[in-house]
Amino acid sequence: MAAGRTVTLGIVSPGAMGSALGRTWAAEGHRVVATVAGRSERTRGLATGLELLPDLDAVVATSDVVVSICPPSAAEDVLTDVLAAAARTDASPVLLDANALAPDVVATLAARASTAGLALVDGSVSGGPPSPDGDTVLYLSGPRADEIASLAARHLRRRVVGPRVGQASAVKMCTASVYKGTTAIWAQALESAEALGVLDVVLHDLGEEFPQQVAGAGRRIAVATAKSDRFIAEMEHIARTQAGAGTSPELFEGMAAVYRRLAATPLAASSPEEAAALTDLREVLSRLV
Template structure:
């Protein structure tokens, strides 16, 4: 039975943990500083909470944390694994830019840890539904096959560390960018009194987009705080000389505003829900 460790047990981390447990793996998790709710979620998924000293003994370790925590997690794990004699594979699965991914890899210089670049696309695994895909690059030895052997949909990219992160930036830029653009325009329409006409026009002339926004915007509220750093990573990925980077800096501001709204009175979310028929 393979030992697979996951650092982070949010909705995605715990969902993937459950999938691996169902696939016959022994799944460990490191939850220092996390909430009691996160601890219970991990245990319910069949994951075994333990310290870093046990995590470094796993066959493969997945980092599934908010983007802003990726470098810190890598540094902490690298320090714990520095003197380990047996090889271990660390897969960063976070929504970070290729440049940030290279900083993550640099944290392991001289450690002997094999670092892979991963990106997760799709929703957390749910019973009866197709789970997410884990894209992996920088893996010439096919170490990620261990994950595929325990139930994950692993897609190898024949490219170096940074290629999988670039894919995530591009996909998230399109997917979450559309959600952010729809949110911004709906709020502008509400302020201007054009909201009902805009919604009706979308229903009539762009029904696929209307359906995507009607489900995607309410689903975003609880995730907005995590998407702030992701939008900033996309802006950094595009680079300061690309004018489109400014759009994603703006998206970061939008999602920050929606996160603050959720922590306050939820007025903006209520306005959007009213327009989308989610009251």
Template sequence: MVAIQKIGVLSLGEMGAGIARLLVAHDFTVATNCQGRSEDTLNRARNAGVELLISDQELVEKCSVVFSVVPPRDAEATAQRVIDALSGGSRADRLFYADLNAIGAASGLKMCFAAMTKGYTAIATQSFSTAHRLGVAGELRKEMAAVIPTHLGEAEKGVPSMVPKAYRWVREMEEIAATMNEEGGWGRDIFTGAAGVYKAVAEDEVLSKEKTGKRNRGTSIEDVAAAIGEGFERKRKKTE
């Protein structure tokens, strides 16, 4: 059995940092190439307990295993970086290289589909709760029924059923935000905002008590909106 001296991780995005933290927690020494990386990446590496090296050459010389944790589009280029680093060094023993690909096709599809479905549920939750506080929830329903009845049907089904699952969807929205950013080049704001919606539901004094199969509140889109409004009002009074 080959002794693992040090594990290299390329690169230290959110997913790579998560893997690095797990390895460090299990007493492995982890390193990465910090050359040309942003201050955010450097801080992420430091917070994960990762050793910062100055080049790919140093990485392949000091590590016995290298994990490639990059988007699929960067996988080949990253592998070539390691090959180039090896060709210019004096390493005598074997280097083990694992191409982990942060987002595969199947998980990428799952993320994009969830963005459409659960992302819409967050929009509907925010829209109906705001309309409720403005006193126009009934008018919003009528407008949707006339113009986009399918969307209304999805909201009526999706928003109430979301309530007992909201706590799980917070992290899922954060993962979607990371995927859209790292794979699609988009900002994170839309889905971190959706995560905020689900966090508000999950932490609501009333709605947080709801369990699948044992429902009392939030069994209709109107009652979800009303409960959220009540929660916001309680918070407002506490701050006065």
């Protein structure tokens, strides 16, 4: 791909983040395609602004770049499906894996892609879905990372962090350990405080040091709970990453247990959009029982 050239990008799958990424590229004149075959009505709604094709074969055959952005537990199956579609259609797109995976896992995926004759770029997203008032960064690594970074994308900063597949994922594993790990700590602490009858005192104490975090605790915990099912695997990948780095995996094995418990609560049945409307902390905590 030559720098500055208009390309076709295929989004697999067009959820909240994938669709938003697609629209950032489309806003700069790139063609962005996806399929919602077999997907939920929510996903169909989120895919607004993308060119919808009938199936994955059509997406892969049409695309210069295929972007995989899905729950980490599905990443290997998505790659299998994309490689099969490429073989059926004799296509050879560049693959961008933008999932929350441990570096050694994405390296394994890259090796599988290479065996099939396709190049895989390692990517990770920091921040929420790209928006005019947000700050979203796409970290990239691997031999062809510069090609993806050169694609104009509105409201999306692109940063190449190194030449090796796995380096962009390593960034995600480290930053997510702070962002999502602290959310799990807030949930544990405030649920415990409520159960023990000391929530007001705990909030007052924490509010002196973390006023903004206390003010937004209800919404933050609610949104994380709505996404908790996918966060379980992400915490497990963080634990795997930390073990590989020579640090202790036990902390994030515990964080996975927190999100596994949250995923079993009534609040977990909410969509992220519904959860984002919940701001009353006590209401949120009551729905975690």
